[in-house]
Amino acid sequence: MSIKEIAKQVFEIESKEILNLSNLLTNDFEQAVQAVYDSKGKFIICGMGKSGLIGRKIAATFASTGTPSFFLHPGEAYHGDLGMIEKDDIVLLISNSGETDEVLKVIPFLKNQGNIIISMSGNPSSTLAKNTNYHLNIFVQKEACPLQLAPTSSTTASLVMGDALAVALMKLRDFKDKDFAQFHPGGSLGRRLLTKVKNVMKKNDLPICNEIENIKNIIHIITDGKCGLVVVVNNFEIIGIITDGDIRRAMESNENNFFSLQAKDLMSKNPKMINLNEKLTTASDLMNDNKVNSLLVVDDQSRLLGIVQMYDLGI
Structure with missing residues (x-):
């Protein structure tokens, strides 16, 4: 068997086990999600070894x-x-054996x-399952490991079950991209959703001209302005x-x-403009909707303050 075929076999084994998880769902899943949703406290994950790594x-x-x-960590907890x-x-306790x-x-x-207490194990009859409020079954018939020793399919099943819990709660909370950005201000999404146009716009030496400017000067202004455009003002x-x-x-x-x-x-009349206090995501949507690469940045009185372009958005 070639190396590529080995990889394909692993994908096939683990994907089958993931698909089977839907057959193992009980009312405990829904009740566990509702309990976390209603909780006024934190959601604490606890597991040992590979289950602990997945828990993190x-x-x-x-x-x-x-x-x-x-x-x-259960050892540190004790x-x-x-x-x-x-x-x-x-508290969510994870143990494949239970x-x-x-x-x-x-x-x-x-x-x-x-x-x-919510538990996650591959054995609904285990000590862990019997001593918790809700049990999530992550049983797998086959590990991807050829020796059936290293946790492979079972850790993937644990991870997917955790994702299912998280996504269900996101749906209940109507969690939006702007909410996600609040917790990821350093990422590109956070930058676009939290940063305002005025923070990235070009505002110095703007390329402007009057309506009777001749073509030669217009070309020079566009070249010197390095924005690929000139704004016509009166x-x-x-x-x-x-x-x-x-x-x-x-x-x-x-x-x-x-x-x-x-x-x-x-000149083209009625150029696309955006207020200086709008978010970068609004600028991105406006550019995409109108198929333009630049917007004129204005204040509340529609006075020109700057220019923002697609590459300024960090997309």
């Missing part, structure tokens, strides 16, 4: 999608970190404190825009009298 990712997904969450768990918190000693040791404390009022594309088209259609043309002969 699940906690990170929840934390970034509107559910306060963190990962708690040696002092249980104090991090408050009464209103809901018999992981370090995880089971946490249960008495949680029950005594009155925490809601007593500080924006009356049109000329792009380098307009210049090329004028050369083809007015070959004989090209150098006698003025700005008013070339």
